[in-house]
Amino acid sequence: MAQNKHTTAVIFNTLRDRICLLDYPPGTVLREAALAKEFGISRTPIRAVLQRLEHGALVAVRDGVGTIVTDLDSTELKDIYEMRQKMAELIGVLSPREITYADEQAAIDLLGRAKRLVKDYSASEYWQINHAQHALIADLIGNAVLRETWDQLYYRSARFWYREASHAPEGVAGDLVAELSEVVRALHKRDAVAVGYTQRNFIAYGFAKLQAALSPDQPIS
Amino acid sequence: MAQNKHTTAVIFNTLRDRICLLDYPPGTVLREAALAKEFGISRTPIRAVLQRLEHGALVAVRDGVGTIVTDLDSTELKDIYEMRQKMAELIGVLSPREITYADEQAAIDLLGRAKRLVKDYSASEYWQINHAQHALIADLIGNAVLRETWDQLYYRSARFWYREASHAPEGVAGDLVAELSEVVRALHKRDAVAVGYTQRNFIAYGFAKLQAALSPDQPIS
DNA sequence: TTTTGAATAGGTGCATACAGCAAGATCAGG
DNA sequence: CCTGATCTTGCTGTATGCACCTATTCAAAA
Structure with missing residues (x-):
């Protein structure tokens, strides 16, 4: 079950590409549990990846709602x-x-x-x-x-x-x-x-x- | 035990100021457990704060070692x-x-x-x-x-x-x-x-x- | 004496159960 | 029929136990 730092980097790049290529268009709600299941790991490293994406202004994490792909005016x-x-x-x-x-x-x-x-x-x-x-x-x-x-x-x-x-x-x-x-x-x-x-x-x-x-x-x- | 988002922001600012004011000089090793105990919360939100500091290039988290305050050449x-x-x-x-x-x-x-x-x-x-x-x-x-x-x-x-x-x-x-x-x-x-x-x-x-x-x-x- | 190897202690990374929050569904009252 | 409070559902935030990694220590062999 051990996931090294390389694995989280791959997941980060994957999600970033999905956002950039509009597989996740602005407004899409990402769920940690679903992503965790898809990549076969727990929510913890997924949360770390989402936090990095949030720092890059690609998503916004909202308590009780989900992680929302950002839009720009x-x-x-x-x-x-x-x-x-x-x-x-x-x-x-x-x-x-x-x-x-x-x-x-x-x-x-x-x-x-x-x-x-x-x-x-x-x-x-x-x-x-x-x-x-x-x-x-x-x-x-x-x-x-x-x-x-x-x-x-x-x-x-x-x-x-x-x-x-x-x-x-x-x-x-x-x-x-x-x-x-x-x-x-x-x-x-x-x-x-x-x-x-x-x-x-x-x-x-x-x-x-x-x-x-x-x-x-x-x-x- | 509920800590709202404001609390983590306070901790972030606190640690950032300690680093900037050289209370934690470059090379200092920060331990998640010790910080968690100091602020009366668990390691999880501490880890989130340290990750934000790492993105700001103020610290570097190293597996098995600790979180090290960065230096610059x-x-x-x-x-x-x-x-x-x-x-x-x-x-x-x-x-x-x-x-x-x-x-x-x-x-x-x-x-x-x-x-x-x-x-x-x-x-x-x-x-x-x-x-x-x-x-x-x-x-x-x-x-x-x-x-x-x-x-x-x-x-x-x-x-x-x-x-x-x-x-x-x-x-x-x-x-x-x-x-x-x-x-x-x-x-x-x-x-x-x-x-x-x-x-x-x-x-x-x-x-x-x-x-x-x-x-x-x-x-x- | 030096070197090398394993054992050890203490740290971060991960998985998971539970608490708290937000939005929609539902039902009572007008 | 409409409105508003409450309930329900599902999500993120948190706490915690365990697995794995790293640096150090210590002992054994050259």
């Missing part, structure tokens, strides 16, 4: 996206690590996958490329504190972007190709500042797309 | 301080709330307390003024995400600054007067950007002081 979404843009601008400023040939190659691989995605779209593949691009860029960040914040904000906003991408999948694959093309160019020039500003720009473009699809002052779902 | 300290400076620069940029006469008066009160502190120094009073100034400025931040990050980084770095202030108390009271004077000036002009830049500057001054007192690449304690 337009103000909160704006705050997150504005912050993400500012964090992107810092990527190349706060002592980034040196860009290598391997980084460039990894981005070129992702670009190839994105190009194939234009002809043959798949939501799952889109998401995986997005994730990989995020991990690639996060790894360039030298400042550990910035990297943590960058990571948290990515997961905090991912599902709302994923939702928009699901609703209008025609353009997003092409946009991803454009974004990765710029990332490849910046990496080829070994210019971390350019990588950061590219990220800032496409985060801003994405936010504009989200706002256009959103009636003002209305909850998202 | 010079790289981590640099990362935190660089990030704090950048966050300060954003205070006036990311839609701050409007500055009121009450804000200015609160800062003037703090300035008066700081001036009295120069003649009659007290570590506890110094800390309380510092805390109040932080709360005052955090309250000006309009972007909720930035405010959370600002808050977390403050508590994450506070004890190392507090340690330096305890070692060399002669200058810090005067520096606090200078800082609050600038804050009052910025608030009087209703200039949130100026408030942010003032914070950036004094964070940078403080970091320089810390670095001067620190031998390079050595742990702090």
Whole structure:
């Protein structure tokens, strides 16, 4: 019955992905007992995982009710996206690590996958490329504190972007190709500042797309 | 035996203050059973509090050993301080709330307390003024995400600054007067950007002081 | 004397029973 | 029929016993 720390990490990632991929849409009520039964463990480690998710602002635990997947109003979404843009601008400023040939190659691989995605779209593949691009860029960040914040904000906003991408999948694959093309160019020039500003720009473009699809002052779902 | 959510929040603040005020210096081993006995509750809610502290990077829970108060090497300290400076620069940029006469008066009160502190120094009073100034400025931040990050980084770095202030108390009271004077000036002009830049500057001054007192690449304690 | 191994003590991680809380269901009264 | 208080159900919060992990100690062998 012993569950090591790795097991709880797997459960955390599983639940986080389910929330980000809208398997658990905002407002969903999660029950500790049900999750415990599903993963074959007791409520205690499940509660620890839910507390971590709550700290990441993905869920809210309410006594006597359950653990509710959070939603965002337009103000909160704006705050997150504005912050993400500012964090992107810092990527190349706060002592980034040196860009290598391997980084460039990894981005070129992702670009190839994105190009194939234009002809043959798949939501799952889109998401995986997005994730990989995020991990690639996060790894360039030298400042550990910035990297943590960058990571948290990515997961905090991912599902709302994923939702928009699901609703209008025609353009997003092409946009991803454009974004990765710029990332490849910046990496080829070994210019971390350019990588950061590219990220800032496409985060801003994405936010504009989200706002256009959103009636003002209305909850998202 | 029922302990409401307020009680755990009190315990969290208590332990956080003990860590920040170096009642628990870095390396201290906290035991769940001992804390549970002290606060008259069981280990379960204590564990939840420690998990929150761990997420704030103030402690590290190690299986079979205990909960250890963290230390920082010079790289981590640099990362935190660089990030704090950048966050300060954003205070006036990311839609701050409007500055009121009450804000200015609160800062003037703090300035008066700081001036009295120069003649009659007290570590506890110094800390309380510092805390109040932080709360005052955090309250000006309009972007909720930035405010959370600002808050977390403050508590994450506070004890190392507090340690330096305890070692060399002669200058810090005067520096606090200078800082609050600038804050009052910025608030009087209703200039949130100026408030942010003032914070950036004094964070940078403080970091320089810390670095001067620190031998390079050595742990702090 | 040094080194290595097991035994031991004390800690966290987990499972589970019970207490307290919140929301909906139910029933009495108007 | 409608309204409001009460009851019921099911959830999270807490306490506690046990399993497992870690560091230390001590003894035995080289």
